[in-house]
Amino acid sequence: MNQGITLLPPAASAAARSTDRLYLFLVGFSSLMALAIVAVMVWFCYRYRKGSRADRSNAPTHGRGLEAAWTIAPFLVFMYLFAWAAHDYSRQFQAPGDALRVFVLAKQWMWKAEHSNGRREINELHVPINTPIKLVLASQDVIHSFFVPALRNKRDVVPGRYTVMWFQADRTGEYMLLCAEYCGTNHAEMKGRIIAMEPQDYARWLDGGADHPGLAERGYAIFRRNGCMGCHAAASSVHAPELSGLLGRRVHLADGSVVVADETYVRDSMVEPQKAIVAGYDAIMPSFKDQLDEEEIMAVIEYIRSLDTGRLMGERP
Ligand code: HEC
Ligand SMILES: [Cu+2]
Known part of the structure; x- marks a missing residue:
């Protein structure tokens, strides 16, 4: 073409x-x-040109309506x-x-x-x-x-x-x-x-x-490989937020502000966890900036999204 x-x-x-x-x-x-x-x-230039016989007396000084x-x-x-x-x-x-x-x-x-x-x-x-x-x-x-x-x-x-x-x-x-x-x-x-x-x-x-495998399936594998489960699984002893239903949820942050979790928010949670700390949790999550590239991060986001429907829970990648 x-x-x-x-x-x-x-x-x-x-x-x-x-x-x-x-x-x-x-x-x-x-x-x-x-x-x-x-x-x-152009009309004025022509009408009032030098030598024209246009009437120049009593010229109005202003016209408010106009x-x-x-x-x-x-x-x-x-x-x-x-x-x-x-x-x-x-x-x-x-x-x-x-x-x-x-x-x-x-x-x-x-x-x-x-x-x-x-x-x-x-x-x-x-x-x-x-x-x-x-x-x-x-x-x-x-x-x-x-x-x-x-x-x-x-x-x-x-x-x-x-x-x-x-x-x-x-x-x-x-x-x-x-x-x-x-x-x-x-x-x-x-x-x-x-x-x-x-x-x-x-x-x-x-x-x-x-x-x-689709994005969510790959995301699940990446999620496990990087040890996210160690903290974010329900059975974990670490106090970390539940990730299912996260996308679209209003999140209260430690600094008192409230954000709606969109893709950018979830991405930032992984690469810059210190940027926004969820209220009620300790800032212990490490940054995965050097471990994950953009494609992998997107896959993890799609995995987290899939948790909403339960479609992938417990499924093997
Ligand atoms: C050492 C434990 C630990 C590990 C490992 C960990 N996290 Fe976290 N994570 C936390 C804690 C604690 C918070 C809440 C405090 C904060 O916002 O940093 C959190 C917050 C988050 C949030 C924001 C949640 C919300 O409700 O707003 C996301 C998304 C997230 N983690 C994803 C991940 C992913 C993906 C991985 C693996 C690549 C991972 N975490 C690994 C402990 C961990
Ligand atoms: Cu370009």
């Missing part, structure tokens, strides 16, 4: 179309304002634009709880994706349409940026933390995926495609590649 870069492919989601409308409105309204001002300017009108009308229009944009923007950060999660790891110079059942792909991302997709993005080296023009959406991928992006495509097809942050020599080669399919095709595709 040698598809050139289309700068503005047709929008592939409702959110993307809303962005298009917003942008058109903004450009249209600004152009209209600019045109109106220039038209009046001034109020040209201040208030644009103000209202731009506040409306602001509200619209703020609404769309904040919606970008509220992934629906039932969204399908895909883990995406960026590295020089490729995109690696892993689906919940363990199917992996490189520089391609298969997704079902009409389904909210939540991408959890991590970087293994430098800052990258996950950019899909057809979705009118872009999210930085920063080493040392997770970022999240969600979307719901409603048109099957292939969309260009680009890296929009200069990340080294082959930055321009760091591109791929999103393949949006009918949900039943996606389900078939997903099953076709489940040839190795």
Whole structure:
């Protein structure tokens, strides 16, 4: 496939179309304002040119009604634009709880994706349409940026933390995926495609590649190998919090604050345990920063998530 870069492919989601409308409105309204001002300017230049016989007596010094009108009308229009944009923007950060999660790891110079059942792909991302997709993005080296023009959406991928992006495509097809942050020599080669399919095709595709353990199964093995059980198992003599049901739970911290445990929180609990201490516990958890890479951490998170349903409890990896 040698598809050139289309700068503005047709929008592939409702959110993307809303962005298009917003942008058109903004450009249209600004152009209209600019045109109106220039038209009046040109008219005055002509009318009051040197030597014209225009009436210059009794020129008004001010017109309150007019001034109020040209201040208030644009103000209202731009506040409306602001509200619209703020609404769309904040919606970008509220992934629906039932969204399908895909883990995406960026590295020089490729995109690696892993689906919940363990199917992996490189520089391609298969997704079902009409389904909210939540991408959890991590970087293994430098800052990258996950950019899909057809979705009118872009999210930085920063080493040392997770970022999240969600979307719901409603048109099957292939969309260009680009890296929009200069990340080294082959930055321009760091591109791929999103393949949006009918949900039943996606389900078939997903099953076709489940040839190795899913994230949660791998996470369970990593969890055991690193001795997490020594403290976090129910039978342990160490006083450590119960991890099942953690994701989405409100956690009270020793410093009095309350956070909602999301992927970033759980990740930080492993690599920087001192950053947030759970209220009522001692800060005895060691950091696993040097033991676990981003893929392993994500697997552990998916394992912890699977505890909610009990699906994996006691199951062997
Ligand atoms: C030496 C005992 C010990 C080990 C080993 C240990 N933890 Fe912990 N962990 C704790 C304690 C105590 C806390 C609560 C205090 C804190 O927040 O640091 C905790 C907190 C956490 C939290 C936050 C829980 C919450 O309710 O907010 C997570 C997530 C976590 N650990 C995961 C892990 C994982 C994954 C491993 C293995 C890679 C691990 N822990 C290994 C003792 C341990
Ligand atoms: Cu990059």
